[in-house]
Amino acid sequence: MSKSVQCGLVGAMLMMTGANAAQLTEWPSITSAIGRDAQIEARVAQIVAGMTLAQKVGQMTQPEIQFITPEQVSQYYIGSVLNGGSSWPGKNKHATPAEWVALADRYYDASMSTDSAVKVPVIWGIDAIHGNSAVYGATLYPHNIGLGAAHDAQLVGQIGVATARAVRAIGINWVFAPTLAVVRDDRWGRTYESFSEDGALVKTYASAYVSGFQGDLKQDGNVIATAKHFMGDGGTFQGKDQGETRASLTEMMNIHGQGYYSALEAGVQTVMASxxxxxxxxxxxxxxxxxxxxxxxxxxxKGKLGFDGFVVSDWNGHAQVPGCSNSSCPQAINAGIDLVMVPEDWKAFIANTIKQVQSGEIPMARIDDAVSRIIRVKLRAGMFERKPSQNPYAGKAEVMQDKALARQAVRQSLVLLKNDGGVLPLARNQKILVVGKSADNVSNQTGGWTLTWQGTENTNSDFPYADTILSGIVEAVDKAHVTYSVDAKGVDISRYDAVIAVIGEKPYAEFMGDIAPNGTMQHSSRYPEDLAVLQAVSGKGKPVVTVLLSGRPVYANDLLNLSDSFVAAWLPGSEGKGVADVLFRKADGKVDHPFSGTLSFSWPKSPCQARINAGDADYAPLFALGYGLKYGSSATVGKLEENSSACK
Incomplete structure (x- = not known):
């Protein structure tokens, strides 16, 4: 154990670039890669000058597609729409790209059929969290926590490019991504949306992702990106979603601000408030x-950081400001929100906002600034020139697929935590028993924000192009040599050469994934069936390889002790075969694909160790930031102390 831990601590020291870098004492001045264009600015001023108050407020309003028709977009001069989690054209989860594009065209055409002096196109935003993840048939990449473990900014940029094309295939050109949270407490239900607890890594990835999404905003495959959630979403007390971030100004600048500096420098055009x-x-x-x-x-x-795009609110986020409601919030607009995400109560919001401007509660100058920013972004993105269906990618289902890239990302995201006795990689000419609830479950390997908001309503049939981890094992070994049992009950372990257990968390999103303040990080306390299946196969004289799917690092000493080898596979997405690529040797006995992933989050050594971050004075993880074994390593983990104590 000592040698293994020493390796991990060395990795942590190498990773802690953010902690060791010169500390900011002032907010930096950022120069965007997308600068001001005099012709665009003149056109913005001309358009805004010719708009009525109702037209301006309409531009600042973003309803959800289930609550607004294309005709109403025209009637109320709506500037933007979104589809939330579990929302699709015609309420059809299996809607085709052509059906998405048809609805996008209807909204666009409506926005260009108003009585405005200059017609302003509507912009549609979508949560493309790990690929075009709300859309049936799209390739799903590992969630950000897995991409963080890959430590490959070029890979992230390629995923941004591929995702942008997939989004253009459904007629949309604005994504609510990437998430730039720097997580401080792993009880947070959105931990898997973060790349790392290390702000320096988040900073590196932010630039790559934004550049992949946006390019120069002039190409057919470009989309508008969103840096979110500004600011401090990953730092809430006890990991409570939408809670209170207790941080000094210095910590906000040097921890939570890191991803925004590079995203803004790369030219990100929208920022979502937290x-x-x-x-x-x-x-x-x-x-x-x-x-x-x-x-x-x-x-x-907008001042010190120099951002000249627009700020969008989160889902009714303005209503949480004291004195506000879903339908009224002059405070948020005056604070700097430009586009208000008001899914259902948009009519009342428009009426109230118009009255608040007329009464002077919201200055007209603030309205003009907000609308100018929105139109500036639309002009930069070329939205006035053609409607969604005129993009060459529109309606093409094959554009939503990049299985090879996603499979590569899975391989690079895997972290080998334990390999005592050099059990891995496995030979292909063995009889393999596969156990565990997640081996043949696409829903568990894709997690939340997948087709539906929580990801819990899905079955394998909802993923026609996906491959489970089990299918990858079968492909590697041959179907005749693989047996699958969910719980290992009634199975004679002695008939097999090795056991692969695929276990893990079930899908969740946002606050539904929060662990309560007195909750434990112990995985088996929430998923006792995973402990039970390992107990059923361990100690039977056959090596046990455990693959854990999770959206956060978890306390798993009991599971590690029942395993000879242990792999943190995070939430790998649709390409489960990428796991088997690394677990098995080639047919000639040589390593097929090596383990290259290392932890971008510290791994707890006790059940209550939820807040554990490299650079903390009391930093004492089981596996440190940057830890990850490689094939050929002689490091061993051995028997770990098990602790099931309650948390206070």
Whole structure:
């Protein structure tokens, strides 16, 4: 164990670039890769000058597609629509790219059929979290936590390019991604949406992802990216989603701000405000909800950081500002929100906002600034020139597929935590028993934000082009040599040469995935069936290889002790065969694909170790940031202490 831990601590020291870098004492000045264009600015000014107040407020309003018709887009001069989690054209989860494009055209045509002096096209935003993940038939890449373990910014950029094309295939050109959270407490239900606890890695990835999505905004495959959630979403107290981030100004600059600096430099055109509050306890200043924080949204983001795109709110996030509701929030607009995501109550919101401008509660200058920013982005993206179906990728289902890239990403994301006795890689000419609930379950390997919001309503039939981890094992070994049992009950272990257990978390998203403040990080306490299946196969004289699917690092000493080899596979997405690529040798006995992934999150050594980050004074993980074994390593983990104590 000592040699293994020493290797991990060395890795952590190499990874802690963010902690060791010179600390910022002021917000940096950022120069965007997408600069001002005099012709665009003149056109923005001309368009805004010719708009009525109702037209301006309509531009600032973003309803959800289930609550607004194309005709209403025209009637109310709506500037944007979105589809939320579990929302598709015609409420059809299996809607084709052609059906998506048809609806996108209807909204676009409606927006260009108003009585405005200059018609302004509607922009449709979508959550493309790990690929075009809300759409049936799209390739699904590993969630960000897995991409972080790959430590490959070029790979992330390629995924951004592929995802952008997949989104253009359904007639949409704006994605609510990437998430740039730097997670401090792994109880947070959105931990898997983060690349790392290391701000330096998030910074590197932010630039690559934004550049992959946007390019120069002039190519057919480019989409508008969103840096989210500004700011401090990953730092909430006890990991509570939408909670309070207790951080100093220095910590906000040097930890939570890291991804935004490079995203803004790469030219990201939209920024989404965060649900969380910010309480600077060290200075005794409670800044309140980010949606109402003028200092951060206007003074910092648009002022010191030089952002000239537009700020979009999160789902009714403005309603959490004191004194606001879904249908009314002058505070958020005055703070710097430009486009308000108001899914259902948009009619009342428009009426109230118009009245608030007329009364002087919201200055007209603030409205003009917001609308100018929205139109600027639309002009930069070439949205006035052609409708969605005129893009060459539109309606083409094959554009949504890049299985080879996703499979590569899976291989690179895997982290080998334990390989005592050099059990891995396995030979192909063996009889393999596969056990565990997640071996043949695409839903478990894709996680939340997949087709549906939570990802829990899906079955394998919802993923026509996906491959389970089991299918990869069968392909590697041959069907005649593989037996699958979910729980290993009644199976004679002695008939097999090795056991592969595929276990893990079930899907969740946002606050539904939060672990309660007194909850434990112990995986087996939430999923006792995983412990039971390992107990059924361990100690029977056959090597046990465990593959854990999870959206966060978890306390798993009991599971590690029942395993000879242990792989953190995160949430690998649709290409489960990438796992078998690394677990098995080639037919000639040589390594097929090596383990290259290393931890981008520290791994806990006790059940209550939820807040564990490299650079902390009391940093003492089981496996440190940057840890990951390679084939040929002689490091051993051995028997670990098991602790099931309750958390306070």
């Amino acid at each position: 649900f969380n509050s910010w309480n600077d306890t060290s200075a005794g200043i409670n800044h309140g909800k980010m949606h109402g924080n003028k200092m951060m949204l206007t003074d910092v983001l």
